[in-house]
Amino acid sequence: EIVLTQSPATLSLSPGERATLSCRASQSVNSYLAWYQQKPGQAPRLLIYDAFNRATGIPARFSGSGSGTDFTLTITSLEPEDFAVYYCQQRSNWPHTFGGGTKVEIK
Amino acid sequence: EVQLVQSGAEVKKPGESLKISCKGSGYSFTSYWIGWVRQMPGKGLEWMGIIYPGGSETRYSPSFQGQVTISADKSITTAYLQWSSLKASDTAMYYCARQGSSGFFDFWGRGALVTVSS
Numbered sequence: 001e002i003v004l005t006q007s008p009a010t011l012s013l014s015p016g017e018r019a020t021l022s023c024r025a026s027q028s029v030n031s032y033l034a035w036y037q038q039k040p041g042q043a044p045r046l047l048i049y050d051a052f053n054r055a056t057g058i059p060a061r062f063s064g065s066g067s068g069t070d071f072t073l074t075i076t077s078l079e080p081e082d083f084a085v086y087y088c089q090q091r092s093n094w095p096h097t098f099g100g101g102t103k104v105e106i107k
Numbered sequence: 108e109v110q111l112v113q114s115g116a117e118v119k120k121p122g123e124s125l126k127i128s129c130k131g132s133g134y135s136f137t138s139y140w141i142g143w144v145r146q147m148p149g150k151g152l153e154w155m156g157i158i159y160p161g162g163s164e165t166r167y168s169p170s171f172q173g174q175v176t177i178s179a180d181k182s183i184t185t186a187y188l189q190w191s192s193l194k195a196s197d198t199a200m201y202y203c204a205r206q207g208s209s210g211f212f213d214f215w216g217r218g219a220l221v222t223v224s225s
Contacts, residue, residue: 001169034211036152043202043215044144044152050209087152091210095168096142098152 002026004088004099012107019075021102023088028068032092035064035073038101039084047086048073078104109133111141111203111216118222119193126189127219129203136184137161140206143177143188146218147199157206158186193223 003026013019023033031051036044046055048064051071061076075082083106088099114128129141142157156167160179167177179186186203200218207213 032210034209036212038152043204043218044212045215046207046209046211046213049211053209055209055213085151089152089154089211094166095154095156095170097154097168098144101151 001095002029002090002093002097004090004097006086006088006099006102008102009100010103010105012105013078014107015078015080017078019073019078019082019104021073021075021086021104023066023071023073023099025069025071025090025092029090029092031067032090033064033066033071034089034091035062036087036089037082037084038087044087075104109205109214111205111214113201113203113216113219116220116222118224120225121193121195121223123193123223124189124191125193125221126187127201127221129186129188129216131184131186131205134205137181141179141186142204142206142212143175143186144202144204144212145171145199146202155188155201160184160186193221195223195225197221198223 005024007022035048038044052064085103112130143155145153155171156177158165158177160181176189202218203216204212205214
């Protein structure tokens with residue numbers, strides 16, 4: 001089973017700042033990695049798939065990069081609605097595991 | 108419009124059985140995998156397993172293999188997650204989600220809260 005390790009666990013930033021979230025895989029997942037956003041009381045929402053493709057309706061301030069074992073989600077300028085928990089997921093091997101999440105909170 | 112409508116919250120006792128449902132609409136139900144994701148209170152997302160309603164192929168996470176059963180009835184475009192004997196540790200929110208053409212979960216249900224308590 002592929003283990004995804006997200007860091008940091010919590011990121012404290014102010015609106016307008018840049019957020020950089022990391023996801024590291026225990027073995028190569030090629031580019032088969034996605035990022036989700038989850039707000040309290042809501043289901044997760046797909047943001048990025050296959051490392052860098054934005055899902056339908058996702059603003060351009062969200063971008064993904066990386067391949068192999070190291071991936072990054074960048075939010076260029078945080079909007080108030082971006083404060084949430086972010087998860088990565090791989091689909092390279094069954095089971096399609098999730099990372100433990102990074103909470104982006106208001107500083 | 109793609110929708111996944113999940114059954115409601117459940118309160119059960121340890122040892123009881125349970126089957127929760129996820130009804131898909133607005134797309135070809137037999138053409139997409141449907142997965143189940145657990146979220147324990149205050150915790151992260153856990154991939155449980157997935158089914159292809161078109162052929163009933165099923166994959167489970169080793170962590171959940173033998174603990175739950177995933178099934179689907181394509182005649183009523185509904186997927187299921189069931190337990191034969193619940194434990195207190197099964198208390199969680201359970202989401203169903205469609206695995207889209209990207210290979211990731213592009214549409215999600217609202218979740219079903221399962222509480223297991225004596």
